[in-house]
Every structure is written in structure tokens, then in C-alpha cells.
Amino acid sequence: MNEPGRPESPGEGADSHETRHGGRPARVFTGPGVPDPGLFSRVAPLLPHLVASARYHLPPVLELFLQTLLNGLAVGSLYALIALGYTMVYGILKFINFAHSDVFVLGAWVSYEVTRIAGWGGPDHPAPWWAGILVLIIAMFTCAIVGFTIERGAYKPLRRAPRLNVLITAIGVSLLLQNLGQLDFIFGTRPQGMPTLLPDRVLAEIGGHPAVVGPDGVVIANEVAPVLVRLVDVVGSATALLLMFVLDRLVFKTKMGRAMRAVSYNPGTAALMGIPVDRIISITFVIGATLAAAAGFLYSQKYSGLNQPAAPVWVLLGLKAFVAAVVGGIGNIRGAMLGGILIGLLEFFGATYIGPELKDVYVFGLLILVLLFRPGGILGSAAVEKV
């Protein structure tokens, strides 16, 4: 190790190398019998090796970081899509639509059922290129109808009821959707595997390297898998971003968007101004449900294992999306997008760098912190009750 003239390899790499080989001197790129000319001529040819050595000896920092970032962004954009539904309903009706996460689940399961009935997936029946689009549209349409029905059937009769009652009703609707979904003739109680319908191939490989074996046959660096940028992820995230962009335009640039914002500020005044409040509320629900359906479909493309409709995992996913909405500032559409991405990143970076077991703790911990120190969320402002 302390052989004169031998370039030191970076500390961490050398350590791990040493432990791996039981304290054997790390004679890596200096082969035996190299003559010993002057200092410069001695080091110069080693420079490329030095860089390579540093690269190989570090743990796959770059790959790990990139992978986490990509995962975080992909899931974050889904959270954002779901969070939009929560935030829009909260903005207008001021209650947590607990059933929203179940609409998301419905989106995922409808996607599965359509695919199953069409017989796509598997090596024998590859899905046509338009399969994804069709399934997405069917899922969005189904969820729009369900969202509309929920609003008209369960929430509209409670327009003037205390907020707590609406919250409890929402829990009721959520439980109802979950357990209806579990019925044998609907989705059943078994998890299913969802085939990939979106076009998929590897677009790019970033980083990674094969195992490096030294001249004396010693493994110097283990193989590091490259970060794969897959088309399916890109399409998924792009769809999510596109939908968010469309929604943003819709809310901030169209007449209907203005009506929605007016209703969210003050439904009474909006009604006096001739805005059809009930219709706007229904439209809001339908848009939220549509986005949730899209998120459900995209989720099923990213994670092919679909849990049964009443699985707690789903509720937890929905809750995290709600947390995203709160963190971004509930009632604030751009806040929901920001919050979704943030939660996705937090979850994956926490899981990678701290520990995966406590994934949920980071998210809910952040929620509690945000609510304690900035109750209105990042982009929101806290409302003051009028006396």
C-alpha cells in the first residue's frame, strides 16, 4: 500500500477494495516490473488509469442518483396527476374527496379489464400501437362517469351540510368503491398482472460498466448496471405532463376555467353572477376523475402488479397524493403538480439513501412539518376564518 511512487487511489475505493480482498495490497494499475523513471514520466501514463480507477472504485453514485431521480420523477408525475383531483375538489367544495384514490384504482383496474377482454399482452398477442390510447380513453371515460355519479349521488345532497359530514360520506364512498371492486363479478379479490401496452424499448443507457478485472485476475470493480431510460417511462411521464399542461391552460385560460376559479372563491357570488355552480362542480369532479383514471392507467404501465381493489396499498398511494396536494398548497393547481413531484422525489431519495422501510414515514413526516410551519402549503396561503 505504501509502496513509494504508487498513486493513491481515492480513500473510499481503496478501503472497500482492501476489505474485499482481505487486506491484499491494492496493486491495481501498476503492473510488476515497471521501471522507475522521473516523477512526471512515471505518473503521466497512469493518469487515464487514475481517472478510471476513481470511477471504478466509487460505488455507483451516479447511477444510483440518476435511477432514483428518474423513478422519483416518474412516480411523482403520477402523484401530481392524482393530487390535481384532490386539490380541485378541495378548492371548490372544501373537503377531502377520500373516494378520489379509489377512482384512481378504478382507472388502473378498468385498464386491466379492457386489456384482458381484448386479449392483448403476452408474446402471442402483442398489443397494437393504439392499444394504449384506447385503453386510456376507455378508463378515463369510465372514471368520468363514476366521478359524476359520486358527485351527484353522494355529495350534492350534502352541499349545505357541515364539512365533517361530507368527509364521512367521502369515506363511505371510498369504502363502497373498494368493496364493490372486490366483488367476484367486478374485479375480484386477486391481484393481477398488467401487460405493457405502451411502446417500450431502451432509449438510452447512462453510466454503468462491466466488471473490471485486474491483470492478476482480481475483480477490481463489480459490474454496475447502467441506468436505462425506457420509452414506456418517457411516454408515461410525458402523458402526465401533457395532461397537466392542458389542465393548467383549461383553468387559467378558458371561460370555464374562470368559472371554476370563481366558484372556488365564492360559490354564492358565482351563482349570482350567472355561473351554473352545480354544473361547474360536476365538471370539476369529472376532470379530476379523468386525471385520476389516466394516473391509474400510467401506474399500471409502470408497475404491472395490480393489487386487489381494497388493498391498503392503494389507499396509501392515494393518501400520498393527497399529501402532495397539501404540501403544494391545497386548492392550488400548480401547487399540486409541484407537490406531487416533490413527494415522488422525497419518497425515492429517502428510500435509496436512508432506507426503504420508512418510505411512508418521510412522506407523512413532511406533511406534518409543512402543516405545522406553513399550513397553507408551499404555494398556498392559509385561510383566516371570518368572525
Next chain:
Amino acid sequence: MTGTEPILKVEGISKAFGGLKAVQDFALTLNPGDVQGLIGPNGAGKTTCFNLLTGVYRPDAGRVQLNGAEVTGLRPYLIAGAGMARTFQNIRLFPDLSVLDNVMLGSHLRTRQNMTQAILRTRFHRADERAIERRARRLLELFELDTRAEEEARSLPYGDQRKLEIARALATDPKVLLLDEPAAGMNPQEKGELRGLIDRIRREFSVTVLLIEHDMNVVMKICETITVLDYGVTIAVGPPGRVQSDPKVIEAYLGVPGEAH
């Protein structure tokens, strides 16, 4: 306490919401036994003043002294404990509780029992509860609500709800009582009764009253001193007759210079 020392002394309190200066440099002195009025057009900042005095909002500047003690910016329950009670412009009763329970809650801050005693139902607790109830029933009799003591507060007619709010406020044993539009929504007969009631309250409970009221008839007949607010600024202070003829007041209400009279 000597009679000349003010019971409530407000020095230059201000409050702004964002760019809106809701109340500027509001000052007021209430002597024991006073009945004073606070009037002004809609949005003049009257209710904001009440909220500043009772701790719902924290004033940006100025001081509030109650009975010689500094209460500026304290939480509302502490100010209530120090002896200031109020009613609300848009009635805030406890609608699901009985009329009696509404008034009994007012005595909560004067209770000396603790929760353990309540759970163990000690002799002291029972005596205390009996005292609270006796007091509440007496108040209800005074306000002629005793026949409806067991009903839910929400089932009372509007005028009775206003009276119940005053009864509840009195149950806190206040030194200063702030009434926010007590006559709103009452018919002329009820308004007449209210005047007599406020007079009786002042004498029997030795409280000092500050009231916001839109009905000039009520204000002019009850109040000894009137403060007029407009856009958060005090534009006149004085006895009813003088305030009534103040050109600035007339302008604030009618929007035209004094020649209207």
C-alpha cells in the same frame, strides 16, 4: 377600584389586513357603568374593533387595558377571563346544546373544580355544578327564556337567540360587555324590550356596556357617549345629540356635505 378610574382603556389600536387599514388609531375610554355606542357605515371597522378588543385579532399597534391590566394581544379566553365578554354580529350560539347548557358554559371560566373531581363526582364538583346551574337559570329567567331551557338553542326564534347570546355572555361574569348589533333582526317591540333589558343588565350586574348598533333609535336612546367610525378612522366622539349633528358624521352616512339637513 374607584369610580373614576376607567374600566376599559383603549389607546390607539390599529389593524391592517394586507393593504387595507381596517382600523386606525382607535381610542376609547369606558368608565364603570357607562353605556357607549360604536356606530358607522357598513365596513367602517366596528366589528374589527370588537375583534381587536376581545383578542380574536391581534392589534398591530396600540394598547388595551382592562380594569387596569394589560390585555393587548392576549388569547380571547384570557381576555374573557379578565372580564370582557361579547356577543357576535352573526349569532354564534352552540346550536346543538340546550339553551340552559349554552348559559352554563358561560360560567365555565369561573369554575374552580378540576377534571379529576368531575370524573370522580366529588362533593365539591356537585356543589359547583349546582351553583353553575342555579346561576344559569336565574339568567334565563331574567331574559324570559326559562321556559325553553331544555330546548336546543337552534330551535329558538331569532330574537331569543340574540337574547340568549347576551345571557351567555353575562354568565361569564364580565365587567365589560360588548354587544355587536344586539337589535339586528328584532321587531320594534322587541327592540323596545331590549332597551329596557340593557338598562337592567347595567344596573343589576354592574357591567359596562359598549355596543355596535345600526338602529339609531336604539343607540340614541341608550348610549351616553357615541364613537363614530368611518373607513377605520374615528371621525367623531361625543354625546348622541352632538354626534348626530356633526357634519362629518352626516357626510359619512349620507355621502354628501352637511347641507342635507
Next chain:
Amino acid sequence: MASAGQIEKPGPTLMGSAAIGWLPTIAIILAAVIIQITIRPMLGDFYAKVLLDIGVNIVLAVSLTMVNGFTGQFSMGHAAFMAVGGYTAATVMYYGSFRLFGEASMAGGVLSSMMSDREGPVPYFTRGDLLFLASTLFGGLVAAGCGYLVGLPSLRLRGDYLAIVTLGFGEIVRVLIQALTTDALYDADEIAATPVYQFPKYIGGALGFSGLPFYNSLFWSLGLAGLTILTAYRIKSSTFGRAFLSIREDEIAAEAMGVNTTRYKVRAFVIAAFFAGMAGALFAHTSGVQLNAGELGFLKSFDIIIMVVLGGLGSISGAAFAAIILTILPELLRQPAFLVHGWIVAVPLIAGGIALRMLAARRRADTSIPKLLIGFGVAVALLAIAAAIARSRDIDLGRYRMIFYALALIVIMIARPQGLLSVREIWERGLWRGLGNWVRSLRRETGEARP
């Protein structure tokens, strides 16, 4: 609400006698002893288990009523307090038994036994029971500490935000228990060698804490349920109950009337957590139950919320009643042959309800009681129809119970927003006084009825 007036002249209500200091407490404990000694052996194991579950569920529902019903704060993490109390008590009990008695098997007396066939003379009360009592109380106290921590954010948050925070807290508790702990120690020597402060690490992790002795019995469960109801009722009918309720009714007005709202909100959380923690302790030591944090997540919290809401937010008797019904219902749903006879109950209920309703409408009296009768009758009738279908097609109705609950929640919130009983107690509204008032209002001449 019962007022102190009834306390002055005892007798008009059943609970009026609660005024007399320790007497009800002693009566409840005695009753629990008697049930355990005389009734327990008569019941089969199945019915005894249902009764045992009813007791624990009553404690949970009534304690949550103090937060969600009295103060109007919406806690959705009640099961987490149960988990904290349960795990704390289990740790003390399990390792305490090893340290004190050399093994963790059941060492309780008659009062702690759920087994009907124990051999030889068994003492009434043993040191094992004493340890169980201590660890249950300790579990309650630790849960109360957590209740304090959760109550603190409620100072700043209201309504649905608080609901989400409590839900998040519940999930954090569950994940922490599952992720940060490992299997329990089983070897007596190893346990003897392990320092006490390390025990909380060995409480089962994701697989649950197994090997706990089954101390929970009708004595403990029904006794605690009785004491919880008594405490809740005494709080509610005191000046502190009015303070709690005033926060739920109108927080700003409550504060203006001198109620330290933050203090009472936190207190409500602490008291509720204390009882939920003790319920968790009993639950952990129940035969046939494996203490597992995974089962004490938000779904369990939802179960408790459903009881509180169905009972009427704020009604103690309503919550207890709902706890009983919702514990029995799943068992009933498995007995379609029995449920089919629901007609016997449903038909008179509906017919009588409709008749009373017509009468009440003609006299312009309150129609809420007939409506309640009709609603109940319709519910029973629907159950009977469902049972008939289930029997003919051989379906297990129990699997669909969550659908019934969910529908019931929605329908009740829409048709009867204040819950079945609102804040009132059964004896204050539904049966005695309410019925009396109502009958009187029927007798009144047409047109004289109050608005």
C-alpha cells in the same frame, strides 16, 4: 344533555345516580366480576368471544367519541393509540412475566381466564393479574403521551387537515413498529441476559408479536368498557363536557366565552388515547389474536370511526350501541337462516312507523321518531331480503358487510346528518324524555305545535 338539575333530584334517569361518587365504579367492577364468574361458564366459547370483542370495541368507540364527538376534532388515527398501548403493555407483560415468573404463559386467576375448562382450584386474583393490570395502565399512559403529541398539532389545524395528520401519525406508528423492531425473544436465559431498555426492540416486527399470554377476559373487557362509559358520561355532563362540546359547536364563540380551546382539544386527545391504549392492551392479550401493527392501520381506525358516526357524533350511548351492533353484525351476516326471520321485526316496525308518521303529520308533531322507526325497519327488511337471497344461492353475506357499512354511512349522512342519536344520549332523547315529549306533542291540538 343531562343537566345538573337531574343530579340534584336523583332518580329520573338511570345515570342520574352516577352522581354518587364511587358507587357506580364499584358497581361496574362488581358486575364485571359477576359476569365473569357466573355468566362466562354458561356461555359457549363463541358467544363469550363476541361479548369480549364487544367490550373492547365499546372502549374504542366511546373513547374516540370524546375526540370526534365531543370536541369535533376529526381523528383518523385512533388505531395507532391502540397499537401503542397494545405493544407497550405486551412488552411489559411478556418480558415482565419472564423476568418475574420465569415464563410468559398465562398465570392469571379466574378473573383473567377465558378458558372454561381449567383444572383444579384456580385463585381469583394472582400476581399475574396484578402485572396485567399494571401493564394495561402503563400501556394506556404511554398511549396518552402519544395523544399529547398528536393533540399538539391540533392546536393549529382544524377539520380535515387534522384528520390527515392523525392518519399520517397512525401510519408512521405502524411503519415504525413494523420496520424498526425484530422478532420477540423466546429463550428465558437470553431474556434474562438482555438489558431492560432493549426489550422494546424485540416486539415482533412485521410478523407480529406472538407468544403473548391470553389474560383478556370478560372481567377486564366489560369492566373497562363500563368504566370508559362512566368516565365519558361524567366528563360530558360536567362543565368540562360543555367546554368540549362548545369547541365542536363553535370554536370562536367557545374561546370568546373563556374556554381555553387548545387545552381542551389536547386533553380530549390525551383522555381518548389513554382509553384506546388500554383497549389495545386488552386486545393484545386476547386469545386468537396476534398483535400485529399491520392490522392496526387506518382500516381499523375507519372501523372505529364508523361506530362513532353511526352512533351519532357525541353520543356515548350511541357509540356503545353502534359498537355492539357492528360487532354482532358480521356474525349475524354469517347466519342467513336466522336473519331471514327479520320480517318478524321489520314488518311491525315499518307498519307502526308509518301509522305514527301519519298521526304525527296530522298533528303537526315532530316526525323524526317515526322516521327512525321506518328507517330501522327498512334496514332490517333489506337485511332479511339479502339473507333470503344469500341462503338460496349459498353466498356468504359476511363478505359483503363492508358494502353494507359503506352504504349505511352514506345514507345516514344524507338522511340523518347528525347520526342516529346526535349528541344526545339514548335515555335523553330516544326513549324516555324524547318519547314523552313527543307523545305530549301528539296530544297537543292541531296548529299549536312549536316550529
